[in-house]
Amino acid sequence: MLLHLLNRSPQSLSVYRELGEAFGADDHLLLIEDACYAALPSASAALEPFGGRVSVLAEDLASRGLAERVSPAIAVVDMNGFLSLTESHERCVSWF
Incomplete structure (x- = not known):
C-alpha cells in the first residue's frame, strides 16, 4: 500500500506510463x-490507469489558478489531508 507523489505535468507521458x-x-x-x-x-x-484513487493538493491548485477547474473525479486535499494520506499508507514514493 503505497502513496505515490507525482509532480510532473501530464505532458510527461513516460512518467505517467511508468507510474501506471x-x-x-x-x-x-x-x-x-x-x-x-x-x-x-x-x-x-492520463489518470485512467489509477482507477479513481487520485487526489490533488489544494495549495498547488490555488497557486496555479486551477482550484475551480478540477475534475469532479479527483479528490482535493489540503496539507492536513496530505498528512492523513501519508499516515494511512505504508510508504511514499516520489515520481519526479
Missing part, C-alpha cells in the same frame, strides 16, 4: 506541483 505500471491495487496517487494540471477534465486520460 508500478501502481498497485491498494495504492493512491497524490498530484503535486505541475502534476495538478492532470486534475483538469481535459487531461483525464
Whole structure:
C-alpha cells in the first residue's frame, strides 16, 4: 500500500506510463506541483490507469489558478489531508 507523489505535468507521458505500471491495487496517487494540471477534465486520460484513487493538493491548485477547474473525479486535499494520506499508507514514493 503505497502513496505515490507525482509532480510532473501530464505532458510527461513516460512518467505517467511508468507510474501506471508500478501502481498497485491498494495504492493512491497524490498530484503535486505541475502534476495538478492532470486534475483538469481535459487531461483525464492520463489518470485512467489509477482507477479513481487520485487526489490533488489544494495549495498547488490555488497557486496555479486551477482550484475551480478540477475534475469532479479527483479528490482535493489540503496539507492536513496530505498528512492523513501519508499516515494511512505504508510508504511514499516520489515520481519526479
